[in-house]
Structures are given as structure tokens and as C-alpha cells.
Amino acid sequence: MLPIGWLGRARMGGWLRRAPGSLRGLRHLALGSPAPIGRGYRPPHTDLTVTAEEHVDEERYYQLYPGHIPTSPLQKALLSAGAAFMALYNPYRHDMVAVLGETTGTSALQSLRDKMRHDPEGYQILQERPRIRLSTLDVTGLRGLPDGTFGREYVRFLDSNRVSPDTRMPVKFVDDEELAYVIQRYREVHDLMHTLLGMPTNMLGEIVVKWFEAVQTGLPMCILGAVFGPVRLNARKLQILTTELIPWAVRSGLNASCVLNFYYENRWEQTVESLREEIGILHPPTI
Amino acid sequence: MAASIGAVVCRALHSRRHGKFLSIGRGLFSGARCLVAEGETHFGFQTVSETEKGEKVYHVFESVAKKYDIMNDSMSLGIHRLWKDILLHQMNPYPGTQLLDVAGGTGDIAFRFINYVRSQWEHQIRQKLKSHQNLSWQEISKSYQEEELKLPGGSQVVVCDINKEMLKVGKQKAQHLGYSEGLSWVVGNAEELPFNDSKFDVYTIAFGIRNVTHIDQALQEAYRVLKPGGRFLCLEFSQVNNPLFSRLYDLYSFQVIPVLGEIIAGDWKSYQYLVESIRHFPAQEEFKAMIEDAGFLKVEYRNLTSGIVAIHSGFKL
Numbered sequence: 177m178l179p180i181g182w183l184g185r186a187r188m189g190g191w192l193r194r195a196p197g198s199l200r201g202l203r204h205l206a207l208g209s210p211a212p213i214g215r216g217y218r219p220p221h222t223d224l225t226v227t228a229e230e231h232v233d234e235e236r237y238y239q240l241y242p243g244h245i246p247t248s249p250l251q252k253a254l255l256s257a258g259a260a261f262m263a264l265y266n267p268y269r270h271d272m273v274a275v276l277g278e279t280t281g282t283s284a285l286q287s288l289r290d291k292m293r294h295d296p297e298g299y300q301i302l303q304e305r306p307r308i309r310l311s312t313l314d315v316t317g318l319r320g321l322p323d324g325t326f327g328r329e330y331v332r333f334l335d336s337n338r339v340s341p342d343t344r345m346p347v348k349f350v351d352d353e354e355l356a357y358v359i360q361r362y363r364e365v366h367d368l369m370h371t372l373l374g375m376p377t378n379m380l381g382e383i384v385v386k387w388f389e390a391v392q393t394g395l396p397m398c399i400l401g402a403v404f405g406p407v408r409l410n411a412r413k414l415q416i417l418t419t420e421l422i423p424w425a426v427r428s429g430l431n432a433s434c435v436l437n438f439y440y441e442n443r444w445e446q447t448v449e450s451l452r453e454e455i456g457i458l459h460p461p462t463i
Numbered sequence: 464m465a466a467s468i469g470a471v472v473c474r475a476l477h478s479r480r481h482g483k484f485l486s487i488g489r490g491l492f493s494g495a496r497c498l499v500a501e502g503e504t505h506f507g508f509q510t511v512s513e514t515e516k517g518e519k520v521y522h523v524f525e526s527v528a529k530k531y532d533i534m535n536d537s538m539s540l541g542i543h544r545l546w547k548d549i550l551l552h553q554m555n556p557y558p559g560t561q562l563l564d565v566a567g568g569t570g571d572i573a574f575r576f577i578n579y580v581r582s583q584w585e586h587q588i589r590q591k592l593k594s595h596q597n598l599s600w601q602e603i604s605k606s607y608q609e610e611e612l613k614l615p616g617g618s619q620v621v622v623c624d625i626n627k628e629m630l631k632v633g634k635q636k637a638q639h640l641g642y643s644e645g646l647s648w649v650v651g652n653a654e655e656l657p658f659n660d661s662k663f664d665v666y667t668i669a670f671g672i673r674n675v676t677h678i679d680q681a682l683q684e685a686y687r688v689l690k691p692g693g694r695f696l697c698l699e700f701s702q703v704n705n706p707l708f709s710r711l712y713d714l715y716s717f718q719v720i721p722v723l724g725e726i727i728a729g730d731w732k733s734y735q736y737l738v739e740s741i742r743h744f745p746a747q748e749e750f751k752a753m754i755e756d757a758g759f760l761k762v763e764y765r766n767l768t769s770g771i772v773a774i775h776s777g778f779k780l
Contacts (some may be wrong), residue, residue, distance in 0.1 A: 258726035463679050
């Protein structure tokens with residue numbers, strides 16, 4: 177387990193990490209609790225006599241990846257509650273959905289990471305840490321692929337919905353750098369899920385994808401989004417949703433193997449149908 | 464050598480802190496008022512060069528400008544309005560006062576000043592009319608029309624801020640609330656004000672001076688632009704004197720405020736900077752000494768809400 181972690185860390189690079197021989201390590205030895213090497217999660221602050229300044233100094237030392245903001249359990253709880261409220265109050269606040277996912281998703285992310293580790297392709301993804309970005313995607317090349325191939329359909333999806341893979345929020349509140357990659361990968365794969373499920377980026381499409389992801393990943397944010405999303409829909413859409421789309425999405429989610437275990441960047445030429453069959457996604461219903 | 468003196472000073476100043484060994488280890492660059500190397504200063508709890516601090520502070524306020532007022536209300540639970548009202552009461556301006564509000568960005572102090580002066584003016588008119596009961600109708604209606612268009616008695620407030628975004632928000636607010644007369648908006652640096660000497664009756668700086676890189680220069684500029692007899696007023700976060708309340712305040716500051724910043728404004732880091740910069744600002748007595756150094760006399764301070772904020776006041780005599 178340790179060698180994999182170290183390789184991953186070497187990949188990330190450019191972050192601050194407290195050396196084992198530091199004062200923080202010593203303090204923990206003195207107090208008898210284990211020094212939290214490699215996890216970055218700061219143990220709960222039961223010592224109220226720690227001054228505010230120290231508190232922040234220690235937090236800064238735990239920056240595990242660029243953009244990481246270490247948070248205490250109290251802060252995570254407040255963030256979760258606030259983000260959930262704000263996401264419902266103002267659905268355009270996508271950053272709040274992202275924050276909610278990060279603060280509530282620890283155990284789901286751990287089980288996702290384990291699934292990835294136990295699969296050869298997933299393991300390869302964890303090693304190589306590919307990122308889906310406009311700068312790395314050869315969009316013109318993908319557009320030149322024949323219709324029906326995964327790459328061509330993905331670019332069609334990006335064009336017709338006018339979205340870009342670069343608008344994904346960077347991870348901030350996950351206190352483990354490998355799990356931070358897992359959630360980043362999940363976010364980047366979300367658009368690919370839209371393509372594979374054949375769902376547009378309107379409210380209805382997003383809810384269907386959320387149901388699929390909720391079943392697949394078990395992330396509390398997905399479950400909350402899936403359950404509370406339909407609140408803003410009218411009766412007609414709700415009917416289509418509940419009678420056809422959701423049962424299909426749930427069946428597909430249960431039938432499919434873990435969607436994060438596919439190296440999508442190597443499969444642009446594969447047809448959408450064959451990729452769906454390989455993953456286990458059932459054919460989308462005609463609406 | 465400066466390093467060891469710094470460490471000793473740190474220990475002496477912060478003996479109440481429990482993490483002494485942490486202070487020594489990071490001694491030189493941590494702690495609220497430890498010495499830093501030449502040309503360096505604090506940005507929250509980080510150490511940065513002086514030029515960098517100005518830029519970083521500019522970016523902080525540029526990004527929070529639109530949500531500034533709503534964040535103030537949520538962070539202080541609306542109490543910041545009371546603080547600003549108390550500042551105006553202490554100022555007690557009469558119609559005809561020339562006010563310079565530095566770092567006045569979104570205009571809270573300026574608008575309160577205008578309201579105050581207007582109500583004072585209306586009070587004066589009522590007093591005048593009471594004492595002149597034997598005036599004819601023509602004379603009475605003339606006195607109503609005279610000063611109606613101009614801000615009562617020729618009072619003027621100049622809002623000066625280094626940040627254009629904050630001024631933009633302030634101008635929009637003024638338009639929205641209907642303030643136009645006697646109000647002007649100027650871009651300027653508190654350390655180098657674009658005004659002549661002895662121009663203003665009152666100089667205020669509310670929640671701005673802790674963001675200035677060279678506080679002493681800002682104080683000297685304040686002295687320069689005030690008329691003799693002019694008053695300096697500063698409303699700023701300060702050190703809480705009650706130890707139990709101080710712990711609760713720290714807990715609230717570091718746990719809740721950045722979270723509010725992330726949720727309401729989508730910006731954790733700016734509000735982390737805010738709470739850190741408050742810890743770094745000199746305590747009441749020390750700031751009083753700094754104001755006296757700039758030449759002000761009869762310098763006093765008044766704690767509000769147990770020392771969370773303090774109003775410092777001085778006169779140029």
C-alpha cells in the first residue's frame with residue numbers, strides 16, 4: 177500500500193508536506209497519539225488552549241496538494257450544511273454541489289478507490305492519473321472520427337450543450353491526496369457519463385445522471401441531488417422521470433461495473449454501443 | 464542577532480500562548496508583532512514582501528467587492544451596522560462639516576454621515592422657525608427653498624478608496640439609495656492621499672487601516688490633510704480583553720467565518736485573510752501610541768462589544 181501512495185505523491189508534486197522530524201511530529205509523540213503521516217487529516221482539536229494562530233499554522237502545514245484547504249470536522253459539518261442549503265436555494269451554484277460532495281464523500285471515495293485498486297484498468301488510472309482537459313484533448317481529431325464512436329459522440333455532446341471539460345471545480349476539502357484525485361476523476365468522467373447515457377445537460381438529464389451516479393458511487397452528494405433535484409420539476413417531466421428514466425438509470429447503475437475503472441482516453445475509437453455493453457449500461461429508453 | 468532578539472521579543476510578548484516551543488521554532492516569522500526582515504510584512508499569517516502585500520490586499524477586495532455588504536451582515540450578524548452608527552454618534556457632525564472617508568469603498572460611513580447631517584439640519588431649521596414665529600409666509604417658504612437642493616449647510620463627504628471595484632459597488636449603492644449631493648468618489652492610496660494639506664474637518668477610516676502596508680504613513684497623511692482642530696477617527700477590529708470571550712471569538716473567527724466566506728461568496732481564502740489580519744493588528748494601547756506619534760493630541764479609544772472593535776479618536780491641534 178505504501179509504495180503506491182508514494183508514487184502517487186511524487187506525481188502530484190508542488191505541495192507542502194510536513195517532514196516526519198518536525199515539531200508537529202514531536203508534539204504528537206509527546207502526547208502519545210500517532211503522528212498522522214500520509215493522511216493529512218488533522219486529528220480533532222480537543223485542546224481548546226491551542227491559540228488561533230497555531231491552529232492556522234498547523235493547518236497550513238497540511239496542504240497536501242495544490243488548492244487543498246485543510247478543515248476541521250466542525251468546519252466540514254458547517255460546510256456540508258451550508259453548501260446543501262445554498263445548492264438548493266440557488267441551483268446555479270455548482271461550486272456548492274462540489275463542496276458538498278467533497279465534505280461528505282470520504283467513505284464513498286474510499287470504497288471507490290478500493291474498487292479501482294482491485295481492477296487492472298482502474299489501477300492503471302490511479303498510477304497514471306490522467307486528466308481530461310481541453311489542452312490534452314485533441315478535439316479536432318475526435319471530431320474527425322466516424323459517427324457513433326465514443327470520441328465523436330462526446331465532442332457532439334460538448335458542442336450541442338455548449339459545455340467544456342475545463343469548468344470542473346478543483347478539489348479543496350478532501351484530506352487525502354489520492355482520494356482528491358478520485359473525486360477529480362469522477363467529476364471529469366461526469367460529462368462522459370452524459371454521453372454514454374445519452375442525457376442532455378438540462379435539469380431532467382442531470383437528475384437522471386445523478387441517479388445513475390448515486391447507485392454507482394454511493395456519494396451522499398449524488399444521493400441528495402437525485403432525491404431533491406426533482407423538487408424543481410413540473411408534473412409532466414416528473415412523470416416521465418419516475419416511470420421510465422429513473423428505473424432505467426437505477427437498473428443500469430446496478431448492472432454496470434464501476435465506471436471509474438475504464439480508461440476512456442484509450443477508447444475514443446470504440447463505438448458507444450460496444451462501450452455501453454462492455455460497461456453494462458442498458459440501452460436508453462426513447463423519450 | 465536580530466533573529467535572536469526577535470525570538471526573545473516574541474516569547475516575552477506572547478508568554479500567554481501555550482505553544483511556546485512552536486513560537487521559537489517558527490519564531491521570527493510568526494506571532495503578531497515579531498520583527499520581520501527588512502522590506503517584509505505580514506499578509507494574514509504569511510510573510511510577504513511589502514510590494515506583494517499591497518497587490519494581494521487589492522486582489523482580496525476586488526474579489527469580495529460584490530458580496531462585501533452581505534458578508535458583513537452575515538459575519539457580524541448585523542452588528543457592524545450598530546458599530547458604524549456609534550462611530551457617527553461619536554463624530555457628531557454639524558451641517559457644513561467636510562468629511563474624508565478613507566478606505567470607504569462601499570460607502571457605509573458616507574451614507575450615514577449624509578443622513579446624520581440632514582437630520583441635524585432639519586432639526587436646526589425647526590429650531591429656527593420656532594424662534595421666528597412672527598415671520599411672514601413669504602419669508603418662511605423662502606427659508607425652506609434656500610438650502611433644499613444642496614446638501615444641508617454645504618457638508619461634503621469624499622469617499623477615497625484604493626480599490627476601484629469597491630468604489631464601483633459604492634457608486635451603484637448611492638444611485639440605488641438616492642444619494643447624490645455632497646458626495647464624491649476618489650481613487651487614492653491612504654499612504655499617499657491625493658489631497659492638499661488642511662482640507663478636511665474629519666478623517667475617518669473604518670475597517671481599512673489594518674489592510675494598509677505602512678500604517679504610520681497613513682496616520683501621517685491623515686494628520687496632513689486635516690485642518691487644525693480637525694478630528695481623526697478610526698473604527699477597527701482590536702483585541703478582546705475578556706479571556707473566555709476571546710476563546711469563543713477565536714473559535715467563531717477561525718471555524719465559522721471562512722466557511723461563511725466559501726458558502727456565500729465562494730471565497731474561503733479572502734476570509735481566512737480577514738480573520739488572520741485582525742489578529743495581527745496592534746492592540747488598543749499600541750495603536751493609540753502610534754496615533755500619538757503621528758502628532759495627534761487627546762488620543763482616546765473606546766471598546767465596543769468587549770473589544771472586538773475599538774474606536775480611536777485624536778485631534779490635530
